[in-house]
Amino acid sequence: MVKRIIILLVIVFFAIIIFPLLKVDPTDSLSSLATKYIRDGADELGSANLVTSIVVTYRGLDTLGEVAVLFIATAGVGFLLRKKKNSSANKRRKSSEILSSGTSFLVPIIFLFGVYIFTHGHLTPGGGFQGGVVIASGVLLLMLSDVSLKFNHFLLSAIESFSGFFYIIIGILGLFLAGGFLDNRIFSLGTFGNIFSAGAIPIIYSLLGIKVGSELVGILGNLRDSE
Amino acid sequence: MAEIIYNISAIIALAGMIIALYRMVKGPSIADKAIALDVMTIISISLIVYIAAISQKIIYTDVALVYALISFIGVIAIARYLERGL
Amino acid sequence: MITIIVIVLGLIMIIAAFLAIYQKNLVAAVISAGVISLLASILYLLLAAPDVAMTEAAIGSGLTTVVFLYAISKIKKKDGE
């Protein structure tokens, strides 16, 4: 009885907190830093999506930290789960004909869509993380339809480390050619709203997408192939 | 006039979502709950495009594209788990 | 109109959260958690954050479900031995 009452009180408490959020106008009171980003961000960095320019350039070091956190998670999963000695792939039930032919039709579309998301990160909502997750979902569909799919874990970790390496290289290039670490103005800004604009943001987002996608595929492959 | 009909359509779709939730609460087997999840996904894709239309922002439809392409993988994973193929 | 959508979706999310906690069957709880992230992404869209909505849609509906199901199947295998 006491438990029920406590649950009810918690719900009422959160309702009181959350209900005023319905009337929030996202533009009413901004801090001075946010005002500066909104006023100068589009002219300074040339990206049509302001969130992208904040995440990649103004707060680029935070994004680097997030990718490092994801890398540590992958390493932890690979460290904790033991490798299976005898493969028990034939114990799993095979998928049906419709699922495998539908997969062979849909997986290229999913990969293409993931590439679209991370190369258009400076124009549409989306970016490296979202595109990487979409690509990992395509590989996941392959795993679900094909029980004997083998992963080359060495190749995955090589792709992941090289994309991380080039990400850091671009960041250091910003120190020499432009204003600071991870500055995107090392290339010309281009026309506002084109695909080839906003300096290094599309390149950084492509590297991020490849890195996140290979890390998530590594986690899923480790989960499947372990005991 | 047309806006009122659009709003009525969205409310009917929301009512469909509530009915699907009732099947998810009640559903005797796991497969019933997975069907309810499938129907709720489809109705939410419709609602996302409705929100994109009435708030006059084209880029919101990208979220619906991600939904239509990704969310069926979850249902397939549940099915493969049930038939011991995961 | 937007207010009606927010209230109905919030109520459905609360019911699905209760289901996810109180259900005995673990797979049913995973499905309920999937419903929560499904509706949370619509709410993010209504709060004018399409980036977050896209992340929630991609991760919540596909990947976390599969990771949970892998974990449950590993636990079941350990219990069976």
Next chain:
Amino acid sequence: MLMLIGSLITLIGSIFLFLGALGILRMPDVYNRMQAGTKATTLGTILFLAGLALGYSHCTCWPRILTLILFIVFTNPISSHALARAAHHIGINLTEKSVTDKLAEDEAENGEKL
């Protein structure tokens, strides 16, 4: 005028969505619920999106809506099929009124689970 036509198409689509949801509530067993929840909602979504694209043509561009409809038409039957096959494999019974079960007949003929 175009907006009125679009809104009526959207209304028809939303009624199909509602009927699909009502089908998964009222139908007697898993397989019947599945066909109500797939066929009716696929048609309903196509009509809903087409009506919105017709009415708000200045802010929802046609190519995106067409791509969305194509994705739904491709992905929805695959997930439904996988779920139906899994439900048959774990032995969920058909309702008493159903007259035929071709998958069970095939499995009895081949002597193995397909």
